[in-house]
Amino acid sequence: MQKSFRFAIYLSLLPALALFATFLVFPFFTILVTSFFEWRASGLRFIGVENYLELWDSRAFPSALRNTAIWIAAAVLLHVPLAVLVAVILSRRLKGWKIFRTLFFLPNIVSYSALAIVFLGFYNARYGALNQVLADIGLEHWQRDWLFSYDTALYALIFTWLFHVGLYMIIIMAEIATIPDEIYEAAVMDGAGEIKQDLHITLPLLRNVIGTCMILTVTQSLIYFEGIFLTTGGGPANATLTLSMATYRAFENFHWGEANAIGMHIVILGVAAILIIRRLFRIGERYFD
Amino acid sequence: MSGALIERTSGYHRPVWLTISYYAVLAWFTVAMLFPIGWLVLAAFKTNAEILSASSYFPIDWNLEGFEDALTEVGLLGYLLNSFIVSVGASVLVVVAASMAAYPVARFRFRGRDTITILLSLGLVIPLTALIVPETLIIRAIGLHDTRIGLILLYASIFLPISFLLLRAFFLSLPVSIEEAAIMDGANYWQILIRIVAPLSGPGISTVAIMIFVFTWNEFLFATLILSSEERRTAQVAIRFFQSQFDFNLPGMFAAITIVMLVPIFVFIILQERVVRGLTAGAVKG
Numbered sequence: 001m002q003k004s005f006r007f008a009i010y011l012s013l014l015p016a017l018a019l020f021a022t023f024l025v026f027p028f029f030t031i032l033v034t035s036f037f038e039w040r041a042s043g044l045r046f047i048g049v050e051n052y053l054e055l056w057d058s059r060a061f062p063s064a065l066r067n068t069a070i071w072i073a074a075a076v077l078l079h080v081p082l083a084v085l086v087a088v089i090l091s092r093r094l095k096g097w098k099i100f101r102t103l104f105f106l107p108n109i110v111s112y113s114a115l116a117i118v119f120l121g122f123y124n125a126r127y128g129a130l131n132q133v134l135a136d137i138g139l140e141h142w143q144r145d146w147l148f149s150y151d152t153a154l155y156a157l158i159f160t161w162l163f164h165v166g167l168y169m170i171i172i173m174a175e176i177a178t179i180p181d182e183i184y185e186a187a188v189m190d191g192a193g194e195i196k197q198d199l200h201i202t203l204p205l206l207r208n209v210i211g212t213c214m215i216l217t218v219t220q221s222l223i224y225f226e227g228i229f230l231t232t233g234g235g236p237a238n239a240t241l242t243l244s245m246a247t248y249r250a251f252e253n254f255h256w257g258e259a260n261a262i263g264m265h266i267v268i269l270g271v272a273a274i275l276i277i278r279r280l281f282r283i284g285e286r287y288f289d
Numbered sequence: 290m291s292g293a294l295i296e297r298t299s300g301y302h303r304p305v306w307l308t309i310s311y312y313a314v315l316a317w318f319t320v321a322m323l324f325p326i327g328w329l330v331l332a333a334f335k336t337n338a339e340i341l342s343a344s345s346y347f348p349i350d351w352n353l354e355g356f357e358d359a360l361t362e363v364g365l366l367g368y369l370l371n372s373f374i375v376s377v378g379a380s381v382l383v384v385v386a387a388s389m390a391a392y393p394v395a396r397f398r399f400r401g402r403d404t405i406t407i408l409l410s411l412g413l414v415i416p417l418t419a420l421i422v423p424e425t426l427i428i429r430a431i432g433l434h435d436t437r438i439g440l441i442l443l444y445a446s447i448f449l450p451i452s453f454l455l456l457r458a459f460f461l462s463l464p465v466s467i468e469e470a471a472i473m474d475g476a477n478y479w480q481i482l483i484r485i486v487a488p489l490s491g492p493g494i495s496t497v498a499i500m501i502f503v504f505t506w507n508e509f510l511f512a513t514l515i516l517s518s519e520e521r522r523t524a525q526v527a528i529r530f531f532q533s534q535f536d537f538n539l540p541g542m543f544a545a546i547t548i549v550m551l552v553p554i555f556v557f558i559i560l561q562e563r564v565v566r567g568l569t570a571g572a573v574k575g
Contacts, residue, residue, distance in 0.1 A: 005477075005478045008477065008479060009393040009399055009478065010399075012393050013393060015386040015390070016386040016389060016453065019445055019446040020408070020409065022427065022446065024420075024447075024450075026423070027420040027423035027424055030423040031423060085314065086314065086318055089311045092311065094315075100315050100319065102558075102561065103319060103322070103323060104322060105565070106323075106554060107322055107323075109503060109554055109564075110326070110507070110550045110553060110554065111506070111508075111509065111549065111550070113507075113509040114528060114546050114549050114550045115326075116528070117329070117542070118326055118546070119325065121325070121329050121332065122325040122329075126343070127340050127341050127343040129325060129328040129346075163322060165318075165322075219414060219416065223418040223419070226509045244419075247418055247419060247421060248510075251421050251422050251425075259421070260419075260422055260423075263418070263419030263420065266419040267415075267416055271414075274414065
């Protein structure tokens with residue numbers, strides 16, 4: 001029966017495979033290969049690891065690497081734990097938990113580019129919401145041009161990653177809902193309060209999903225672009241230059257080989273992060289039964 | 290939904306200080322997340338002078354001039370229409386291509402089946418920002434630069450892996466008996482796919498289509514790279530030019546942003562459960 005379907009099945013797979021090959025596989029191998037070429041509008045010339053050496057030797061690229069690393073560290077160490085905290089609290093089904101869940105998730109449904117304008121308004125030196133609040137609570141001396149001062153620009157942008165916490169929260173809440181009630185009942189009988197239950201029961205069972213959220217946040221921070229491009233553009237003086245922003249800059253300057261070498265750094269860091277987090281959180285291993 | 294979480298707390302009374310702490314965290318988080326967006330939406334109803342003076346959070350009179358300017362001065366309606374065409378086109382294309390691939394992978398044994406699943410799962414983690422040079426040049430090479438078709442094809446490919454994996458999981462969850470009966474009756478592959486499986490797959494297919502609609506509606510980078518002419522700009526690309534277009538008309542710009550944000554928010558509020566289910570399934574299985 002299945003033999004007669006074979007031709008139809010391969011035909012049915014064709015559109016997806018054609019799209020996948022043309023726009024994902026082929027570009028991927030293109031950047032891999034051409035990162036070893038000098039590639040400008042005029043043509044291609046093999047130069048070995050020259051692109052990589054030039055990058056590591058430049059002033060801009062190490063800042064991009066450093067800023068990306070800081071961003072990832074903050075996303076993993078601050079934003080994911082915050083998502084866990086909020087998810088655990090909301091899973092206690094306090095009054096109004098559904099409304100909070102919707103509110104926290106809403107910013108994830110808004111485009112990065114629209115949010116970028118929100119940040120411009122929020123951080124604006126002259127009329128911005130943040131400076132307005134600081135004035136109202138008597139902290140005028142804290143006011144500054146948040147996005148365009150060298151010392152604060154990167155941290156001001158990283159803070160905006162808070163808007164992604166809602167997605168991780170939703171994913172973690174879905175996982176908490178699958179924990180069998182009996183486990184908690186036994187703990188309640190033993191007189192364990194909610195904090196004890198969460199520390200000793202919920203958290204250990206969330207190991208897998210926390211790892212998944214960390215992978216998500218690392219890969220998302222690696223490719224994040226809009227909120228930087230539309231606000232600081234990587235400035236002032238490379239203070240907010242990230243790897244993806246640096247890729248775009250090289251592309252715009254027609255240094256395509258260099259752009260692809262930066263792209264390869266994004267690929268390698270992404271793969272490394274996924275492997276490390278999978279190992280640390282032992283993702284893929286079953287944890288009960 | 291396993292549900293009975295309320296029962297978890299039966300026989301246990303939460304101390305007041307803990308309840309207060311819970312709400313304190315939630316309140317702080319609500320303010321941190323919604324204050325910036327709320328501030329911008331309120332500012333859209335202010336006058337320019339009011340915004341610049343930074344005197345109050347709420348507008349003195351709620352005036353709609355900003356929204357009038359947004360809709361009439363910069364061609365926002367045209368950009369929204371462009372976004373709509375591209376997002377609908379991409380969602381339809383990706384759902385058709387991904388279903389045609391996910392169905393046989395979920396149901397039949399054939400050479401290369403597992404390889405396809407593994408390859409497409411790997412496609413999920415390719416960092417797309419790294420691919421801007423080849424993507425742009427490929428679109429140019431096949432003569433689709435600055436066309437909606439080019440952007441639709443690119444979007445369909447970018448979102449193919451996630452759509453494929455979600456639809457595969459969905460097809461695996463469908464009972465196989467009706468299809469078996471149809472095969473007994475001599476139906477061919479396409480008849481089964483189009484007449485039997487497609488009508489049964491409404492929930493799965495529409496969840497994926499809605500997600501891809503929102504994703505493509507919000508996409509900025511590739512839209513900026515592919516669409517260069519003003520009359521094809523999507524709403525997200527238009528945002529890049531708002532600052533110069535609106536010059537110093539801040540309410541106009543903020544109103545335009547508010548309108549662009551509203552579309553996915555409406556989709557989300559109406560179809561919340563479905564979007565959330567799709568996103569969590571994607572994350573957990575991906």
